[in-house]
Amino acid sequence: MKHLALMAITAAGCAAAQAAGTALYDTGPAQDAAFVRFVNATPQRLDVVSGKARLALPADKPVSEYLPVKPGTTIAGSFEGGGKVGKVSVQTAPSAFATVLALPGADGKSIATSVVSESPDDFNALKSSIAFYNFDAACKGAGLETAARAVALFKGVADRTVQRRMVNPLSLAVQATCEGKPRGAPVDLGALKAGERYSLLLVPAGARPSRLIFTVDSIAR
Numbered sequence: 539m540k541h542l543a544l545m546a547i548t549a550a551g552c553a554a555a556q557a558a559g560t561a562l563y564d565t566g567p568a569q570d571a572a573f574v575r576f577v578n579a580t581p582q583r584l585d586v587v588s589g590k591a592r593l594a595l596p597a598d599k600p601v602s603e604y605l606p607v608k609p610g611t612t613i614a615g616s617f618e619g620g621g622k623v624g625k626v627s628v629q630t631a632p633s634a635f636a637t638v639l640a641l642p643g644a645d646g647k648s649i650a651t652s653v654v655s656e657s658p659d660d661f662n663a664l665k666s667s668i669a670f671y672n673f674d675a676a677c678k679g680a681g682l683e684t685a686a687r688a689v690a691l692f693k694g695v696a697d698r699t700v701q702r703r704m705v706n707p708l709s710l711a712v713q714a715t716c717e718g719k720p721r722g723a724p725v726d727l728g729a730l731k732a733g734e735r736y737s738l739l740l741v742p743a744g745a746r747p748s749r750l751i752f753t754v755d756s757i758a759r
Contacts, residue, residue: 572630573604573757574613577639579673579741580649584640586626588615595640601737601753604635617649624649633657635755637700639673641741656700658735665704666730669755671739672697674748677716680740685711685724695740707732714740714750722747 578584578595586593586602593602607613609632617624617640624643630636636655643650654671661667670692672680680695691712692701711726722743730736735755743749 570609570632571606572609572632573635574607574628574630575604575635575637576602576617576626577637577739577751578617579639579641579739579751580619581642581744582620584617584619584649586615587618588613588626591615600751603756603758605758609634617651619649622647622649624651626651628653630655631657637671637737637739639739639741641673642744652698654698654700656702658702660702660704661733662704663733664707666707666732667702667704667735668730669700669702669735669737670695671700671737674716674740674742676742677714677721677740677748679717681715681718682712682738682740683715685713685726688713705730707734712738712750714738714748716748722749725750725752727752 576586576593576595578597578600581597583594583596586595595602607630609630612627612629615626617626624640626638628636628638634655634657636653639652641650641652652673656669658667670682672695674680675697681690682692683690691703695701707730709729711724713724714721737753737755739751740748741751
């Protein structure tokens with residue numbers, strides 16, 4: 539199993555590696571890369587740990603960049619925080635983008651993990667690309683609509699799946715829905731940019747309604 543080596547590299551080390559043209563992960567000769575990112579959907583800070591490497595995911599910045607990895611390699615580690623541990627083991631196909639999410643365990647004493655992968659091929663320099671992930675098992679027929687006019691952007695997204703679509707680059711606020719009914723608070727995405735990719739992740743929020751985590755998709759360089 540391969541350690542998450544990128545997390546052990548300091549900012550200076552990253553700069554030196556890039557200047558020397560050294561890949562932070564071995565992607566193999568003439569082989570497409572795969573990508574993995576980590577998301578903290580718990581209310582506290584978590585660290586992604588593998589060996590001596592550690593990546594911090596505070597509650598106010600819960601989504602990491604996508605880290606390039608060698609396809610077919612098992613990436614192993616754990617989410618750790620507050621005395622709780624959730625094991626991580628993920629393997630991705632070439633050109634796939636895997637999202638590894640940490641949630642509070644059902645027993646309240648552990649961290650549950652879930653993985654959803656996608657292989658987006660819809661790039662358009664004139665449009666914005668939005669993905670909607672459903673990580674909330676209690677939200678049946680998950681959807682996403684515009685907050686102002688309730689125009690549907692996504693419908694019927696099953697638990698542990700993702701859908702992606704293109705939209706015009708404009709200012710947008712969205713509302714999650716479950717079986718067509720609003721769930722949680724609307725989220726203002728601000729002004730979307732042409733050529734950018736974005737993700738919205740629907741996650742459970744304990745005794746409160748589901749919540750959305752919004753992030754700009756970015757790859758670690």
